[in-house]
Amino acid sequence: MRHPMNVVSQRLTGWSAATPHDKELAHRRLQEKFDVDLNDGQMFEIVERHCRERYKEHRSTCHKKYKELKLEGKDPIQHKPSIVKTQDDWEWMCAHFESEGFLKRSAAATRNRAKIPYNHHGGTISFVATREALSTQEEPVGPIELFRRMHSTAKGRDNQLVESHYKEMVELQQSQLQLEDHASIMDETAIRAQVIGRSAGTISGIGPAPHKSYINTRKAPSKVIELLELLTQKDKDKTEQLELLTQNDKDKDNLISQLT
CATH class of the missing domain: 1.20.272 (Zinc Finger, Delta Prime; domain 3)
Structure with a gap:
């Protein structure tokens, strides 16, 4: 174009x-x-x-x-x-x-x-498109793994804060396996949001919140x-x-x- x-x-x-x-x-x-x-x-x-x-x-x-x-x-x-x-x-x-x-x-x-505490390495490609490209039917990429890949290089993660956030997400995810009350178990999206926080007008790990007509982007054809x-x-x-x-x-x- x-x-x-x-x-x-x-x-x-x-x-x-x-x-x-x-x-x-x-x-x-x-x-x-x-x-x-x-x-x-x-x-x-x-x-x-x-x-x-x-x-x-x-x-x-x-x-x-x-x-x-x-x-x-x-x-x-x-x-x-x-x-x-x-x-x-x-x-x-x-x-x-x-x-x-x-x-x-x-x-x-x-x-x-x-x-901004740290930058990602996704370039101009959106998180949604990157997640779709990395995922397979056998091995889908979740929000936590996407965070690791988007903030890592061949030399490792950018800074200690990224390393700390990723480690906290993994530990929190593992702790969910020990919960007996299934209603209180958090999914990866909730875990990521809890660790890195929420911002008005954005979706954790996705970016700016879409308009109503764009709400199904994550499941776009x-x-x-x-x-x-x-x-x-x-x-x-x-x-x-x-x-x-x-x-x-x-x-x-x-x-x-x-x-x-």
Whole structure:
């Protein structure tokens, strides 16, 4: 799928600000590549989330380039990234990045990221899709095992807090086997939620709480999961290409600076 930026305006504060016409163009481009039924409420919401995240990632890449230029003492307006369609679009973005509202949101996001105790290694693939891909009929992957895999590398777990949380989950799970009152036995989802806590608007081990029409994502048909994984992989490849282009622009600027 081509990036939503190729068919909709780049001068939006976010995907939610896109007009129905712009969204229809993006959806039509998607349907040219994949067999998707947008009359299916669940499928429609997956596509909308995909577009929303891609728009956000594109804007984040542009903001990263803007900040790099600022740190290098350059005028961002004079160095439009190749991923931005026109100079007018880039000038709009630069003004947007300097606006009071954007600066406040950016500062709040930075503070919130600093509160995250540890990161996962799932990349852009959702926990739901990862769990579906790792599970087999003979050996399904539960929330506790998913936690271990998502927060582990070949060298082990990231930090002591991850190690402590996983150990506590396993011990709590084993202790359930000794309970005689079956009504009080916790399943893995409850165990994980008790150990790592609950957050408003999120589902433990899954992510942001879905809208009502998206509530059955964990049991989505394989076709939906396959589409989601394929879209995610294509976006990952596209992001890597964009980062390479951005680096090439930076290398060219450095070379020009050395020659002048």
